[in-house]
Amino acid sequence: ETGVTQTPRHLVMGMTNKKSLKCEQHLGHNAMYWYKQSAKKPLELMFVYSLEERVENNSVPSRFSPECPNSSHLFLHLHTLQPEDSALYLCASSQEVGASGYTDTQYFGPGTRLTVL
């Protein structure tokens, strides 16, 4: 496997279900991200991790729970979602998380298309 992989590619769940999205990066990067892409809206940053430590939670509802057990893996645990949470969830990674005056390129996975019924 190369680059950034995500599983599953498609997920349909009911509002009372619990599911998890998985992301794995094979690039040796130290930073990982979750984004949400809804129809007719720009990509929204959800979470940022640097070396397994959460750097940012961009006001995401608690029904989304991220987990980063190591710098290669990132999970997004989902529970009691709403239909408006239906979207494409994209994972990305970069060499470092960046700092004042410097930003690394983010490389994206293929996404998980989530439908909440």
Added chain:
Amino acid sequence: AQKVTQAQTEISVVEKEDVTLDCVYETRDTTYYLFWYKQPPSGELVFLIRRNSFDEQNEISGRYSWNFQKSTSSFNFTITASQVVDSAVYFCALSEAFANAGGTSYGKLTFGQGTILTVHP
């Protein structure tokens, strides 16, 4: 706050035509980075280019070229002799250093709305 505007929602061209995708950004920082990504129907965002705010040289890569004009805050993308495989959604993005509540800085990407490019045979 940073903002990226891609005024062209959809563009339709015939194969072999040249096409330019516009991107205008707003930022208060003097150090920032600009990106273009391509999103084919498969969904994955494919990185195309990264440019920092101090490098205003235009860049050409095969049929792709980018024009960075700091004076007008624009970073336009031109595809020469378009092909059907160029059909995709193209996103322009701006990155700045952003500090979380605890004061830790990270590079935060702000994306434009995207331009849907359709190239007809």
